[in-house]
Amino acid sequence: MLNLFETIIHEHDQRLVALALGICAISTLTGTAIAQMSMKADLVHRRGWLILAGVVTGLGVWTTHFTAMLGYRNNLDIHFDLSVSAYSLVLAIGFTVAGGLVGLQGKERGILAGAFVGVGIAVAHFLDMHALRFAGSVVHDPLITLFAGAVGLVLAAWAGHLLLRWRDQIFAWPAAIALSAAILSFHFIAMSGVRIVPAEAAVEMSGWTASVDELATIIVVAFLLMLGAAVTYTWHSERLARATARQQRRLIHTLETLRETQDHHRAYIELNPQIAWVADRYGMITEVAPLWGELVGLPREASYGEGWAKVVHPDDLPLVTRHWRAAIEAGDGDSADVRYRLRMSDGAFRWYRARARPRHDAEGNVVAWYGSLEDIHDQVLGEEALRSSEERYRLASRATSDVIWDWSFQDQRATWAGAYKKVLGYPELQSETDFDWWLDRIHPDDRSRVLTSQSAALKGGAEYWHEEYRFRIATGEWIDVKTRCVIVRDGDERPIRLVGSMLDVTQQKTVEAELNWAALHDPLTKLPNRTLYRKRKRAAIDDARQSGGSVALIVLDLNNFKELNDTLGHAAGDRVLEQTAQRLLESLPHTASVARLGGDEFAIILPELSEPDAYAGPMSYVSTAMEEPFLVGDTRVPVNFSAGVALWPRDGEDPAELLIAADLALYSAKEEMPGTFMEFTPTLRGASERRSQMLFLARQALEQDSIVPFYQPKIDLRTGRVMGWEALLRICSADGTILPPSEIQAAFSDSEVAVRLTERMFARVFADLANWRAVGIDPGRIAVNLSAADFRGPDLASRLQAHAEATEQGLSAIDIEVTETVLIGQLGPEVSRMLQELRKMGVMVALDDFGTGYASLTHLQEFPVDVIKIDKSFIERIDENNPKATAVIDAVLEMAMRLGMQTVAEGIETMEQARYLRARGCTMGQGYFFDRPLPACEVPRALSSETKGQWEVVRLRSLKSRTAP
Template sequence: MDLNPQIPWISDPDGSICEISPRWTLLTGMTIEEGLDAGWTRAVHPEDLPRVLEQWNIALHSADQPVADVRYRLRRADGHYCWVRARSYPRRDAEGRIVKWYGNLEDIDDQVAAETALRDSEERYRLASRATNDLIWDWSHITDRIEWADSVESIYGHVEAAAGVDMEWWRAHIHPEDLASVDATWAAVHGRRRDSWSHEFRFRAADGSYVHLLSRGYVLRDEHGRARRSIGALQDVTQARRAEAELRRAAYHDVLTDLPNRAHFAARLEQALAAARADDTRVGVVVFDVDNFKAINDSLGHGAGDTVLRAVAQRLSAGLPPDAFAARLGGDEFAIILPGLDESASALIRRLLEAVGRPMTIDESVVEVGVSAGAAVWPADGNDAEAILKSADLALYTAKARSAGDVESFHPELRDAVETRNSMLRDARDALGEERIFPFYQPKISLASGEIVGFEALLRWQHRERGLQPPGTIHAAFEDSALSTQLTDRMLERVLRDLADWQEQGYETGRIAINGSPVDFRRDDFAERILSRLHALGLPARLLELEVTESVFLGRTAETVERALRTLAGEGVTIALDDFGTGYASLTHLQQFPVDVLKIDRSFVSRLGSTNSADFAIVHGVIDIAQRMDIQTVAEGVENETQLDRLCELGCDVAQGFLFGGALGAGRIGAFVRGWPQARQGYCWQGASNRPRSFGQG
């Protein structure tokens, strides 16, 4: 999502926006709610809004091919405007009616800046051409002397030439590299092969610099056909040629960093591979980007981000070996070509990245500039330029996923990993589209009374060939914003529908716990999505428990998370902190957020065999803290009587695991509830006298 930053959105058939990616808030500073319906128009530049609405209206009412594609300025969170491109396409039902519009918003500010630079260069070319006065000349082939038609003070700074010059003087001032072509033109004139001509050459001015001159002439001949006189004009096209050079440079260089751009990089990589084929050598390609670049932009502003990118480019250029080539591919992504790769390349790459990643000071703030990189080698990691660049990209993706500031070399298994991830995403989409996502339920038992106090809803999905699958087989989908939200919504709908059925049938199931991920909170409407479904089914909120991990408390969405949790808790939904003690555990989270339940991870519970173990001490400490803060504790993964005994000794409130039962389909919950009073007689519980408070009693 840090190399191609787009903002997907969906609208109703009438054009009212109904969904926007969370990146909308990061770009504009507006909440998702503020951007819905027609609220997004408030961020459009006033000068652009009429045109944007006109284009959108045309697309909405077009019968043939309704497609919207418009560029405009959008107000960013820092108050400045950036250029974006909005494109949308309709989705139709079986009768051909438009049911939704799907679109995306693309940041094209760098592109527009480049286009503006090109237009400026073209404008300079036009002005230079218009302002140039032709210099009329008259060349006598009899005297071999050039005279000027108008009174001039100097010829390109040569005052002595104003009264006329001989041809030898003129030839002496033509650039040596152009002299042969000029002589050839004149030879053709004398040889009766040409009567008119137009050629360009460089002429040395009085200050020693060369000007580009376009000479056009026509020859007059005597009765024998010999050239006796030529008349023509000189035009100074220096500014035009400079403008053309600037255009060529702008087409192949990045405006911000002055490094070669992606197009230039692609052309140079093709050249390097062609040379390597001829020399039977290797070529290295390294792709890297700036770690946490978005955070720099968000915290210090886009100006600081631009400063970082320019500094990275300068450091990169300074550390390159003479035959290497560096470019900015776009955003915060850079690339290096290393021809003639040898064994020293690895050390060279690390030195370069260390130099690039040194901290820098911006507006008296010290900015840590870390970089992650992926490397690939031709021909081992790809047959052509496209393949080798893709291999380096895969290596970079792996490096960033593993840890920031890392360097990863490509190996074939990375392709397999990407294909596996893509396969997971396809499976998840298909399962959602074909209604093959189901909740299974694992019972949660009070250790004081042995009663059922609830169930945890666990996602399962049906594979067409492999049958019922756990969520781990599509774990990549939970890292995808759109799919993760859809999976949560699907689980929520099915769980609440099952809960409503059980209530109607008179089953006492206790609270049903569902899991929420960090992605679910990004839209800032998670609480409303849950409560609206509860209200629609007439279910009391106290029957639902939301499990989250502490990762949701971290980052810039912490305020959004706190608002959602407090909204849910205020309505009666229980909030459980899952996997406590395994990751970012912090007691401040227990004070800041409305946490009702701590879930002790199965990794600690599985090693409770000895009272002298470190895991026993950790579990004991967690339970003690929870009791002092009036928070319920739930132990996960209880599989044997020894673990149950230890948890009862420590005063744990609730347990779940295969000792009591695995995850059950919704249709088997009724039988489990009816049979549990008999089954619980086979276990030893704490005894009600051991626990004075009633929170965990069901």
């Protein structure tokens, strides 16, 4: 510091030092003022003012350095290299101009601008020193030089910072002082570290040099330039002042006009549902609409300043304060838009939205804030409900496999969310995608349909759009997807947004396809089932109707299939059905349809027949294929079939009518010529009509309660005593005519009607039994016939028990008669169980019509049978002179005797038949030889006459033969 003082006081001419100080002050004050003006100008004119400020400042730096150097005392003859001096001037101006353009234009950085000026000062100083020409050399102290550079750079940077800080003041004089200090301190501190070393030899002056006097002249010129700049700036400031005065006059006039409309504005504010308010430049409320006090119960005066915050919800106040301060500091209204709750006069809180915009003066400074409060309580509640709904949907979509997408028509981009990684696998879905990305991954066969469907929904004003299509995922595989979306429209009903989901339904489609296949196909044979058969039959008929051709419908049934099931088992039966399906498919043309209707029944549709009898050719191949025995395991099983044929349109226009015709032909083939084809004829329809008439008669008899039992006695062939009765169904018509069961034969094949007939017989039999016993007559055991339908439900025993309890009777006098087909049918195991249950209740089981079906000794051992009834067809053949005619009867009687079973011979009509059966050990006989079926009212008379004596053998011989009326 002492060295610096000595340098300034003793080594410099104080008059020139003072001049240097003056030049430096004028240049820095002028440059700072011009730079300050540039920051108030618009962007178009700012650059010009910054260049001018840089030129003045750079010229001042250069002039100050050389003026101080002129005042440096020495005894040397000093000259100056003007070329180096020119370089010094150019660089000084260049760095100061660059500092202004870099640091004060656009985003303002004052420290950076000052740093550029500081570098210019250093460059100018050292170049100026290098421009010295004298007999000797200059030696710099490195530490002092570095210290001078640091001080000058820091002061220059600080000057740039002060310029920005004081930019809004009238004059940024601290910045000018700091810049002057940077220039002077750098020069004089650096000069304090300079030592001149004289040389003995004189230095030859060459090039463009100037003496001290010449340089002084140059400095004077530079000083005049700076004075010119100062005068120019002063003149411009004066012009601006006059312009400002004119603006003030216009502003005063505007304010007077504004005052005239102020009352109108207040009236409007008071009627506006929004609450208007005004704040000063610092955000302090200065005015608020009267509606504020009415809503919050706080006087307007108490709300001025920061008083309004008293009614803000405590949880919202920090957010509101933060937003309001940010808006004030930024000086714009982008941050002055916030929502919060206000406490109303009744203590409840409501949501409001506060918005504000600043008003700037001519210089761009904020002078006031104008704002409004809008009641958005209902809107916020709706938004919260929507967010809750969207959150539930988002969580639900995460729990499922929905891919969520959002398409913007304005941006032409889609965003993705949900399970897109799991379902689609594309990493690019983390960002937005365009329309082509989605379109390129739709299956080419589906693309046109999807685009057409979407376009129709968008143009048709629809609210929703949904479609199913195939989509390629990241692995290259195709999946089935279901897309659903909401179409968001603007006020002109133009679509602006699509928000929807994409769901992978591949597995669902597969399951649906399997279910659809299972719903339309037989699981065993894989053939179409009855449902698909109906569809194909109708389609074939529709095609034939258009082409004028014919359609053959063939219904095919395997013969003796139940016997095969019972002998070889159901597994063998299934193999036969599978092979039958395979042979039919292989034998028929590809246009034919083969279906399994159920059980062992198949149907064939032969379409496109040009002639009605064209079906014969394909069916001949079927016959040939079916002649070959079926292979079940190692067993070759011969199976033949019967078939009925109906032709469209000859045998029926309606598909259902055509099937009936084919069924009638099948039934006729099975009854008349098993193993053949039979074509439908009109006569077969008469048989169908006869069946319908039988069902009608049976139902009518049930409704009119005309079903009654007639009782035929069963006689002990050894003693002649009546052992019991068989209850036979009869129909008592309105005119008193008694009809046999053959008149309703078809009803016993109808499950519902057959059970109702049995129930009516049970009710009548137990009622008759109760009446007989009430008068002291014991009729013995009563046999009732059951059909297969009675065993299809599990409640046979409970039904029989209910009738017994209703009449207060037991079951020990009841026999149940069943046919062989019931025992060995598909319900065989269940029938056996129910018969065992009935036997435990005291019921005896009789096997009716033995010998006419398929029962074997094995069945008699497996099923609970107590009585065997020999069919009438065998009794009619009895001829003592013909052993073959009685062989079956003899075998049955011998078998029953060995098995310990009772036997009943049906249809005995002659003395010889009775005598033969008695001699062979038959237990009981039944037939017109003894008595015809009697109504219940005649049973007591028959029993009372019989009690006078037993039917002895002599009496049997004396009786004449009786025949049926």
